Amino acid sequence: MDAAEPVSAARQVLRRVFGYESFRGEQQDIIEHVIGGGDALVLMPTGAGKSLCYQIPALVRPGTGIVISPLIALMQDQVDALRALGARADFINSTQDPDQRRTVEALYLAGELDMLYLAPERLRLPSTMDLLDRGRIALFAIDEAHCVAQWGHDFRPDYLALSALHERWPDVPRVALTATATPATHQEITGRLGLENARHFVADFDRPNISYRIVPKKEPKKQLLDLLRSEHAGDAGIVYCLSRASVEQTADFLVTNGIAALPYHAGLDARVRARNQARFLREDGLVMVATIAFGMGIDKPDVRFVAHLDLPKSVEGYYQETGRAGRDGLPSTAWLAYGLQDVVQLRKMINSSDGDAAHRRRQGVHLDAMLSLCETVECRRTGLLAYFGQERAGSCGNCDTCLNKPETWDGTVAAQKLLSTVLRLAKERRQKFGAGHVTDILLGRTTPKVTQHEHQTLTVFGVGAELNESQWRGVVRQLLAQGLLTVEGEHGTLVLTDASADVLRGTRKVPMRRDPERPAKTAGSRGAGSADGKAKRAVAVVDLSAEAAAVFERLRAWRGATAKEQSVPAYVIFHDATLREIASRAPSTLAELATISGVGENKLAKYGQQVLDALAA
Template sequence: MDFDQLSTERPTLSRKEPEQVLHEVFGYETFRPLQGEIIHEVVNGGDALVLMPTGGGKSLCYQVPALVRAGTAVVISPLIALMQDQVAALNELGVRASFLNSTMDYAQARDTENALMTGELDLLYCAPERLIQPRTIDLLHNASISLFAIDEAHCVSQWGHDFRSDYLELSLLAEQFPGVPRIALTATADERTRKEIAERLSLTRARHFVSGFDRPNIQYRISPKTNANKQLLDFIKAEHDGDCGIVYCMSRNKVDATARMLADKGYTALPYHAGLNAMERARNQERFLREDGVIVVATIAFGMGIDKPDVRFVAHLDLPKSLEAYYQETGRAGRDGKPSTAWMVYGLQDVIKLRQMLEASMGNDQFKRVERQKLDAMLGLCEVTSCRRQVLLRYFGDVLDRPCGNCDTCLNPPDTWDGTVAVQKALSCVFRTGQRYGVTYLIDVLRGSENERIRQFGHDKVSTYGIGTELSVNEWKSVFRQLVANGYLRADPEGYGSLQLTEQCRPLLKGNEPIQLRKDPAPVKSSGRASSGSARTKISDQITDQAGWDALRACRKSLAEQQGVPPYVIFHDTTLFDMLERRPTTLSELAEVNGVGAAKLEKYGEIFLQTLGDLAPG
């Protein structure tokens, strides 16, 4: 960044109250729940551990104190690629921010270090591996540091889905800078992970702030996997045509194939995974952040720290390993609070593959036990017949008193059926065939298929041959999927895909215990029923002046291209919508629009007023 363009004078800002900074710099009138408490705790020199859902406003919890306290706030962030956009967004607000990471040449790094030493920075973003270097620590000791913010703090958890070994070294901040307040922030942590974060970052005495995990604007939907590509296409075409979204796949090959499939159907779909070269990954991420209607197809390598507010859907074509991973990934949708969808298809092979990967991993018994528990919780969410949101929130220690009305099990409650007899047949078939075969073969035996393989192995003579003709192939797949998901069957740990009985299945097999199974529903398009008023109404559905909306977006896009930043860094959609509704004619009126702070008012006020003035009366 060019420090010559930034004023080095901020004589009165440090004496302002947090509420003044919120309004004058960020353009908001009031803090969200818990934000004010957290900010005042840090401003007054206290440490804090903050759990707040994605889109809940975590960044303001350290950005506002950084502008109130004297000195420079140091923000530890795990992803180098996203620092530039975060810094650009702050610079647009008139905040003096920069970063230190390995992408900088010597001259750039020296300029940033000089700006830190001379007090010309409000915030400095730094990757953990850079921060823990002795040279960086020495640099910080010779500067005036106002606070340390450790973003994505769950990365310190060795049980977590995003573990980063460099985070383990961050406890040195407590030792080296005992008088500097520290705030650790994450959107994803159960009680075990919260305790681990506090211990590993030496924050056991910090105040804990746990916001509700609910994201009411996200609609959660999970369906059995039949034809994943067709299901994905039907979903996007029916509900999110032209929208920005993320599609997660387990493997790099599947990422590439899915991106090609979507591109062939006319969508702007870009792959993202560790197998691509760094330049292509950066280019695809850049297009996703700056263009409208881009779909990124990715492995879990993509997404942490993504600040794009208008991601309208997150789709999973494979089962995540844990509810932490699922919540983190789906949380990248709808950061602007507007209606968004978390959509997933999963099948028996997903369960088998994840269980095999877990058992084959190099982890010790304790690690595997924890991972089994996490996978079981994920499977429980998939097979639940009650409100999915209640199950998801309960996992994180949050309580929703009543069904949400905005997940598939609320909108289209699944039927259950007495599966006792079918389950006995399925388990008996596994036993009679020697526990050496996969689900497709077992179903063929149950349905009495006349194929050479069954005759060759003599399984046309077993007692379970042909006793399952009352169920279709897909219905039997559902039975086996639920038996594996609920621990009655397990996948062969040697990796051959065969199913084996577990001790847990004994009461079922003997007929001593009944079992209700979930009946897979026929695909039904969501009714889109609202659960939270205006939060469930799309901006596009509220537009009454389409020409005016298009003109404001065109103005924003032009400014973004000139500044070399994503459009949302100029203004969010919600801010443009508020402009269109209010139709301000003066700068003072424009200042009342939500999201218009002093710096943006000065920079862009006149051009947006001119654009609004050129519109026909609304």
């Protein structure tokens, strides 16, 4: 194969199979490198087209591309999407009976598969390794490669064995891909998968279509409902909660208030989880309320929002979870409500977690970074990208701190008062209490607990009347975020840190972020980082006239009926962006339809006339 052939072959496949005219970003360089037999490590954000980086080489190179994915529950959808494009794809996993597995094995051995999906645990079986030996392998694609990071948020032990692939098949190229990796995780992936000699491709991690917003937690379920009603009525979205109970309560609350919502967590029956996941992927406008057990590998392109009702444990987790919004490039929202109790709860979880002291320190560092992102007065996008080792200059114009600059205030005196209260309780009374009791002392409240312990006799009793209870809780939260306080024990009692002394001595200033007052709603108003729901849903790759918008809705209805008939997600047939372009350009012939982005040869043959009929109607 000469130097020009990989480029020509890749472009032909891109146009013929996937229906796109040009590559994005570094896709072409990655694809050419892998087609030529080189190993690659690809760090690229969700929605940037990582899958093409192994799918096109698998279609160009002789043999079958072996795709290693941890997502057994989604393999059928991944395979259906490829088959809709005309690719010969299948999978082997534990959901199949022996006859089904034998059929797939025979197709592989006969060279009749372009791609074969396997879960990493199957590669521990000698029978699987022997099967692969007997066929021809085009490449190994290791998807969700961050799962190899041992102290990462999605660690999968079976990924550690994947370094053996190169030892057994040294001439088969490998491409490892992930949408989330700090420099440390990048280094760990490289070492554990033996990719030191591979080419490393690190794309821009920015997702400019996502609006990042973090708000103080007050009544979180009501805050969420307000967000959905005012900005995302009828939109598909994901709501993340920390506990299973919170998932169920939030889903019930949304349903009671007229929002179509489903729960998802590991405690549900497997059949219920599978049914809810399938409905979310196949139906329009559903909200999935879930723990972080849900989401990896979800390719649904039209998720318009991701909301967190509890503080994520790390920036990596937050970035990956929010990245599930707006895969189609259209405007989407990443919304997080967090409060003092979140910080206390996560600190307690870290203190009581499994693992050694070093592991707990790492978890603490992850949480500190997440708190820093929440409490920053600077551009959130800048802070988020900096965590992944990328710099950006200036305001992004699409996060709450850029659109509504938060105020800061000198919280040094308030910090000294609060730290002094904690110090006196520990030093004079040899007692430790949580944030609520400390706040009661500062506000001069003679609660039964204060009276019982005679804390009204402390010199700090009532010295904090200049702030209200909510503001004092904000002070505690920010002192925890700045490492000037910590929590310990089962009840989350407040304890000073080594850094507290500098504040008490007056040698360290404590700047604080002032929580913004919630703006009053006005007709047509656009709050911090927001736009009204109708305006957001009208934004598209191409602007639609009223007539084209009606055509788009008719095409969506056709797509929905067709997807239901074929039992596949609607986006497997066509993405919204493709339907919008069809509605805008109104092609009248198959040749004109073939020029639409996302309409490859197989989809043109399968659905082309139906689309033209829908347009003619």
